[in-house]
Amino acid sequence: MALLRWLSSSLRAKLLTMFVILTCIPLISVGLISHQKSFNTVFKNSKASTMLVADQLALDLDILFRDTGKLLELDKNPRVLHFLFSPK
16 A cells, blocks of 8 residues: 555655665665674784783793792802892
């Protein structure tokens, strides 16, 4: 029923309706596709960045533990202790 009323409506209304439909559908499609692609790109880049930060943190912790171990070994050498505690 509504379709018959639309077919009998004015040419101006038909053109306006078709213009709106034919411009909105491609715009919505392009918007959804570009959103999905940009989301995937940002997700991959943030994941890679997080992995780099985690690797650097692991390296920093390894260096910290190695340095702490070296400091704990200082008491085994009496010359180092004498040097550290001697008045200057």
